[in-house]
Amino acid sequence: xxxxxxxxxxxxxxxxxxxxxxxxxxxxxxxxxxxxxxxxxxxxxxxxxxxxxxxxxxxxxxxxxxxxxxxxxxxxxxxxxxxxxxxxxxxxxxxxxxxxxxxxxxxxxxxxxxxxxxxxxxxxxxxxxxxxxxxxxxxxxxxxxxxxxxxxxxxxxxxxxxxxxxxxxxxxxxxxxxxxxxxxxxxxxxxxxxxxxxx
Numbered sequence: 001x002x003x004x005x006x007x008x009x010x011x012x013x014x015x016x017x018x019x020x021x022x023x024x025x026x027x028x029x030x031x032x033x034x035x036x037x038x039x040x041x042x043x044x045x046x047x048x049x050x051x052x053x054x055x056x057x058x059x060x061x062x063x064x065x066x067x068x069x070x071x072x073x074x075x076x077x078x079x080x081x082x083x084x085x086x087x088x089x090x091x092x093x094x095x096x097x098x099x100x101x102x103x104x105x106x107x108x109x110x111x112x113x114x115x116x117x118x119x120x121x122x123x124x125x126x127x128x129x130x131x132x133x134x135x136x137x138x139x140x141x142x143x144x145x146x147x148x149x150x151x152x153x154x155x156x157x158x159x160x161x162x163x164x165x166x167x168x169x170x171x172x173x174x175x176x177x178x179x180x181x182x183x184x185x186x187x188x189x190x191x192x193x194x195x196x197x198x199x
Contacts, residue, residue, distance in 0.1 A: 063157050065107065066099030073158035080104070080150040084125055084134050092122040092139075101136065108153025118142040 063070045070076040087093065093101065101123045106112045119141040128135040128147060135147045151166055 061158065063107075065103035065157075067096065068100050070158075073154055073160045074164070076154045076158060077151065077160060077164060080136075080154065084136060084150065087125045089125050089127060089134065092124060098123055101138075104150060104153045104157075105138065105148060108156040109148060110152075110156065115146060115148060116140070117144065117146075 061072050063073075063076060065076075068079075070079065083097065098120075102116075102120055105115055105120075109115045115138070117140045120138045121141050122139045124137050124139060125134055126137045126147075127133065136150055137145055137147050139145050149166070151160070151164075154160060155165065
């Protein structure tokens with residue numbers, strides 16, 4: 001009998017049973033499973049990280065000033081705004097509010113040590129000599145007096161919404177006297193200097 005050379009068969013059955021190919025296929029499946037597991041894990045890790053960010057954001061939306069806790073910058077702003085409007089001018093503020101205002105200056109003012117100076121003896125609401133509006137003033141132990149912007153302090157602690165931010169153009173207009181507006185001697189309403197009133 002003549003021996004015939006058998007050529008290797010490339011039938012799928014025999015390839016499936018090939019140990020080398022089977023090992024590569026198992027490695028590919030394992031790597032796919034590993035990739036899938038890693039992607040699932042990273043989704044879970046991402047969820048946990050998002051929760052941590054939410055916790056940080058929640059912490060960033062709360063502020064404690066002395067014995068009082070505020071849930072947001074707007075809540076803090078409203079508190080001080082109402083306080084400023086309703087407290088009787090030129091009277092020392094009570095001890096509870098004193099602690100809250102002192103913490104506001106310490107945490108919110110860009111230069112708290114300079115503002116506090118020798119120490120704060122009392123806080124008062126007074127009319128600002130330049131702006132003619134109510135303002136918080138601190139009375140230091142050395143009898144010096146200084147004002148401060150509660151809005152800027154609040155914004156430094158917890159950023160206020162954009163529509164509540166300090167408008168620097170308004171402050172410039174108020175400090176420079178502005179143009180027009182009729183203030184000063186001679187009255188307003190169209191009467192300048194040297195103009196005789198109508199009969």
